[in-house]
Amino acid sequence: MTRTEQTYRDLAADFIQFLETGTAPEGLFSSDAFCDFTMPRWRLQAQGVAGIVHLRRQGHPGPGRVPRSRFDATGTGFVLEVEEEWEQDGESWYCRELFRADVADGAIRALSVYCTGDWDRALVAKHQETVRLLRP
Numbered sequence: 001m002t003r004t005e006q007t008y009r010d011l012a013a014d015f016i017q018f019l020e021t022g023t024a025p026e027g028l029f030s031s032d033a034f035c036d037f038t039m040p041r042w043r044l045q046a047q048g049v050a051g052i053v054h055l056r057r058q059g060h061p062g063p064g065r066v067p068r069s070r071f072d073a074t075g076t077g078f079v080l081e082v083e084e085e086w087e088q089d090g091e092s093w094y095c096r097e098l099f100r101a102d103v104a105d106g107a108i109r110a111l112s113v114y115c116t117g118d119w120d121r122a123l124v125a126k127h128q129e130t131v132r133l134l135r136p
Helices: 003-021 048-059 121-130
Strands: 029-039 042-047 064-073 077-088 091-104 107-115
Touching: 003 064, 003 077, 003 091, 003 107, 029 048, 042 048, 091 121
Parallel strands: 029 107
Antiparallel strands: 029 042, 064 077, 077 091, 091 107
């Protein structure tokens, strides 16, 4: 593994920590980082670390967990696919997301986020009753 790929892997691990805690580890994002967030039928953007953290907390205000993830290095950073679970207002939530991160000087400089939308407990149950997934 190259030094660059290890840097990308380390950033992806820190990014998962950010997803789980809502707090960005020091050095995860460059000061001028840009995030372009696409969800079903809506799109939001944020600039700078504070803006990205605020955007994150708007959608997922509490801590959560990432039980599954997949990392792929690219020529300029990485792609990270995750499943995310969290509790909010007494409800269990789930989503799948794909992140494309461009890295410069050892930090995420640009982030594109594609989210399935948030599924509550009822939608997760309906999906499990209706669909047999070939792979988890």
